[in-house]
Amino acid sequence: EAQVTQNPRYLITVTGKKLTVTCSQNMNHEYMSWYRQDPGLGLRQIYYSMNVEVTDKGDVPEGYKVSRKEKRNFPLILESPSPNQTSLYFCASRRTGLGTEAFFGQGTRLTVV
Amino acid sequence: AQSVTQLGSHVSVSEGALVLLRCNYSSSVPPYLFWYVQYPNQGLQLLLKYTSAATLVKGINGFEAEFKKSETSFHLTKPSAHMSDAAEYFCAVSGFGNEKLTFGTGTRLTIIP
Numbered sequence: 001e002a003q004v005t006q007n008p009r010y011l012i013t014v015t016g017k018k019l020t021v022t023c024s025q026n027m028n029h030e031y032m033s034w035y036r037q038d039p040g041l042g043l044r045q046i047y048y049s050m051n052v053e054v055t056d057k058g059d060v061p062e063g064y065k066v067s068r069k070e071k072r073n074f075p076l077i078l079e080s081p082s083p084n085q086t087s088l089y090f091c092a093s094r095r096t097g098l099g100t101e102a103f104f105g106q107g108t109r110l111t112v113v
Numbered sequence: 114a115q116s117v118t119q120l121g122s123h124v125s126v127s128e129g130a131l132v133l134l135r136c137n138y139s140s141s142v143p144p145y146l147f148w149y150v151q152y153p154n155q156g157l158q159l160l161l162k163y164t165s166a167a168t169l170v171k172g173i174n175g176f177e178a179e180f181k182k183s184e185t186s187f188h189l190t191k192p193s194a195h196m197s198d199a200a201e202y203f204c205a206v207s208g209f210g211n212e213k214l215t216f217g218t219g220t221r222l223t224i225i226p
Contacts, residue, residue: 004156031212040122042203042218043157050212058213090156098207099145099164102214104156 002027006091006105013081013112021076021108023091029103030096032074036060037088037107046089049074050096081112115140117204119217127225132176132191134220136204139185146187147205147214148178157203163187174198199224 004025013019025032033048035058045058049068063085065077074093078085091105120135138144145164149157161172168180174197178189187204204217 033214035216040218043216045213045215048213092157096212098212099162101147101159101162102149102157104149104158106156107154 002103004091004093004103004105006089006108009106009108011108011110013110015082015112016080018077018079019081019110020078021089021091021110023074023076023105024072025074025091025093025103026072027093027103028071029093030071031100032068032091032093033058033102034064034066034074034076035090035092037090043090046076078110081110083112086110086112115144115206115213115215117146117206117215117217119202119204119220121220122218123221123223125223125225126194128196129193132189132194132198132222134189134202134204134222136178136187136189136217137185138187138204138206140206145207146178146180147207148172148176148187148189149203149205149216151201151203151219153200160189160202194222194224196224196226198222 030051034046035043047066049055089108092102094100094102116139118137147162148160151157161170163180171177176191201221
């Protein structure tokens, strides 16, 4: 089954404690991205990757890091989480090219206290 | 720059009534337009997309949308609402030569029995 898998689904952490949210896709997609969803703001892109070892900032990259060492994996790293990073996070993947469908993971609800 | 505006953060309709969710876009190039649906505690899934082949686009679950260039709109409709349509709906745009997918702020659809 074609899917994007994120882990964990729920996470509560304390300010400053490094964490990683994993994302893996089995569709051999080149393009992967991370979004955060906040009430009234919709989805905003954090980082994206066009292919292995190629990453770039989205609209709200501050406080986040990513890496793309393998085509299927695109982890999101918060090195020093803060309460304003409490949000719902989604990983997505798609083929490169115009008008292609994005496939989304189930989401990770992160709370930073 | 590209953007989408969704009018109405909350829409309520009676079961069996017409569903109309509004989306207006801004793009300096011919756009690709998408509607995604998010059911509670799930990721987003594609309802339909416009890629210039036809102005009236049919999607899953009886939804359709019409691209109107003169009005820069891509409104989503369904003739008869069902209880299972209760969800949040997102309009998104990407432009020719631009891989980025930009989302609107979302419309939460409530179905009244």
